[in-house]
Amino acid sequence: MLPKDLTRDLKTRLKSISGQIEGIVKMLDEERSPKDILLQFRSVKSGLNKAEQLLLDEVFRKTLAIQIVKAMDACPGDCGNEERFEAFRQQFPDLKLEELAEKMEEINSLHQWLQEYLKEQKKD
Secondary structure, eight states: OOOHHHHHHHHHHHHHHHHHHHHHHHHHHTTOOHHHHHHHHHHHHHHHHHHHHHHHHHHHHHHHHHHHHHHHHHOOSOSSOHHHHHHHHHHGGGOOHHHHHHHHHHHHHHHHHHHHHHHHHHHO
């Protein structure tokens, strides 16, 4: 479920883009200059990219936050990676979208390692 403010922002952006597309159709009907039409296409493309970035950022951040919490909760306090978990937690607010996917993979592999570590601890 997406937050209401994000949904509202995405809908506003998409309505604006829809209006721009209708404007392009009208410009074509009016035989406007290709330069003007191209400018509108670029504006639509930019608007879609921004909307996509907002959505991806929200989904990736939420997923990463959940993964960090799960990994930290699974660490009994002596798993040997407490500092890495804390570093993830501190870096989280400042991560750029490009970094989120990489960090999700990193925390996921760390969490998998932790699960194996905990299994071994139970055997001993």
